[in-house]
Structures are given as C-alpha cells and as structure tokens.
Amino acid sequence: MSFEPSFPPMLDGRAVPEPPFDAAIRAAATGAEAGLVLYDPSAADLAVSLVLVPEVPIEDSAVMLPLAGVALQNALGALGPAELPVHLGWDGTVYVNGGRCGRVRAAVPETSPGAAPDWLVLGAELRFRPVGDGGEAPEETALHAEGCGDLTPMDLTESWARHALLWIHGWEEDGVAPLHREWSGLARGMGEPIEVAGRTGTFLGLDERLGLLLKTEAGATEALPLTELLEVR
Incomplete structure (x- = not known):
C-alpha cells in the first residue's frame, strides 16, 4: 500500500508521473x-x-531559494537520525555528512529588475540510494548510506512542504532576519575558498538579502545576488 503525503489546507498536493520541477513550471x-x-x-x-506567486520584487522573492534549503534541513532534522549533519551550499547544494546528497533550486519567468515575478517554482531533490557501491564518487552520498534507511521520499515530501510553509509564513511576518540566522548556521564553507557562479574567492558571509559576500583574490569584497541562481524559464 503506497503512502500518500498529507499537506496543510493551504497546500494542494498532486502526484505527477514525471519530474515535478518541470511539471510545476508548466503549471505555474x-x-x-x-x-x-x-x-x-x-x-x-x-x-x-x-x-509560489510572489508579491515582492524578484530581488526579495529570491530568498525562497535558501528558504527551501532550510526547510529541507529542518525536515531531515525532524525525521532523520539525531545529529545527522546537514549543511547547505549557497548555490543550492545540500550536503549530508559532508557529501553532496541533493539540491534545492528555483525557477522564474523573465522578470524585470524591481518587478515581482509572475510565478516562482521551488524544487527540492535528495538522493536516497547510493549509486553503485558508493566508491565511484566518494564526494557524493545518499540518505540510505547515512543511517536513514527507514526514511522514504514521501515522508520527506510531506515534511519539506510543511516546513517550507512555516518558513514562508515566518518570512511574511518577521522579515528575512530569522531566515538569515538559520541559513548562516547551516552554511557550508563559510570563511573558506569557494567557486560559485563563475567566480572564486573567500566566502565571507551573506548580505541582508542572503546574497553571497565574496572576498576576491585582489582583496575586494563582491556581493553576488541570489537572483544569479534563479533559473529563467
């Protein structure tokens, strides 16, 4: 008997026989x-x-991308083994016990700066089963290799959606500061060399919109906005 996830009244869950991210973009x-x-x-x-259908400019609604990552970490924290280390890369990569395990992503239509996008689609992906014997790509991991053998994709689907909704409500009520604190505590590579969005430097932290602050090799500090990570469809 298959498990059907249950969602809060404000969410409308539907099963699709195809990649949900592409289906959601078409629906949006x-x-x-x-x-x-x-x-x-x-x-x-x-x-x-x-x-999602944002009502704020794209520069502000782009924070939904790191929000999706925080919701995924929270979902794993609620359902996975105690002390399972989950960290987030600014580019959307999700790391479990130090290995790449999945990602969060976001897509929008072509949108002018300062305007709210007509829609925004969030996606969350996590690998459950190792590829091969796990030795081909030691930098990669999967949940079933990290003590999550009892966890199913549908368990995590339901939990992620609920946590995402909670964080969206919190962002609407309290602004971006709580999300900034939570994400910063989960960040991978803070203070270390990083290569992201075609640039290299030292990851200093986040600006007020959760853009990445990068210290370049020349010693200058450059701010990379989250909008650079949005997939335009």
Whole structure:
C-alpha cells in the first residue's frame, strides 16, 4: 500500500508521473495558484516542487531559494537520525555528512529588475540510494548510506512542504532576519575558498538579502545576488 503525503489546507498536493520541477513550471506558466505541491510517488529519490506567486520584487522573492534549503534541513532534522549533519551550499547544494546528497533550486519567468515575478517554482531533490557501491564518487552520498534507511521520499515530501510553509509564513511576518540566522548556521564553507557562479574567492558571509559576500583574490569584497541562481524559464 503506497503512502500518500498529507499537506496543510493551504497546500494542494498532486502526484505527477514525471519530474515535478518541470511539471510545476508548466503549471505555474499556465496560471496555477500558489501552494501547488507536485511530487512523483514512484520516484526512488526525493523530487518535490512548490509553486509560489510572489508579491515582492524578484530581488526579495529570491530568498525562497535558501528558504527551501532550510526547510529541507529542518525536515531531515525532524525525521532523520539525531545529529545527522546537514549543511547547505549557497548555490543550492545540500550536503549530508559532508557529501553532496541533493539540491534545492528555483525557477522564474523573465522578470524585470524591481518587478515581482509572475510565478516562482521551488524544487527540492535528495538522493536516497547510493549509486553503485558508493566508491565511484566518494564526494557524493545518499540518505540510505547515512543511517536513514527507514526514511522514504514521501515522508520527506510531506515534511519539506510543511516546513517550507512555516518558513514562508515566518518570512511574511518577521522579515528575512530569522531566515538569515538559520541559513548562516547551516552554511557550508563559510570563511573558506569557494567557486560559485563563475567566480572564486573567500566566502565571507551573506548580505541582508542572503546574497553571497565574496572576498576576491585582489582583496575586494563582491556581493553576488541570489537572483544569479534563479533559473529563467
């Protein structure tokens, strides 16, 4: 008997027999309402997407990308083994016990600076089963190799959506500061050399919009906005 995730009233969960991120983009582009959650119940790994309709400029609504990562860490913290180390890369990569395990991503339509996008789709993906014997790519990992053998993609689908909704409500009520603190505490590579968005330097921290502050090799500090990470569809 398959497990069907349960979602709060403000979310509309629907199963799709295809990659949920692409399906969510098509749904959003044709007028889907905010709160649509799409997932593939037959997938061996986590693949879930959430449609949003932002009311703030793209520069502000881009914080939904790190929000999706925080929600995923919170979901794993609630369901996975105690003390399971989960960290977040600014580019959306999700690390479990030091190995790459998945990612969060976000897509928007072409949007002018200062304007709110017509829609924004969040996606969360996590690998459950190791590829091969796990030795081919030692920098990669999977949840079932990290003590999460009892966890299923549908468990995490439900939990991620609930935590994302909680963080969105918190952002609407309290602004970006709580999200800034939470994400900073989960950041991977803070204070270390990093290569991201075609640039290299030292990861100093985040600005007020959760953009990355990068100290270049020349000693200058450069701010990389989150909008650089959005996939334009």
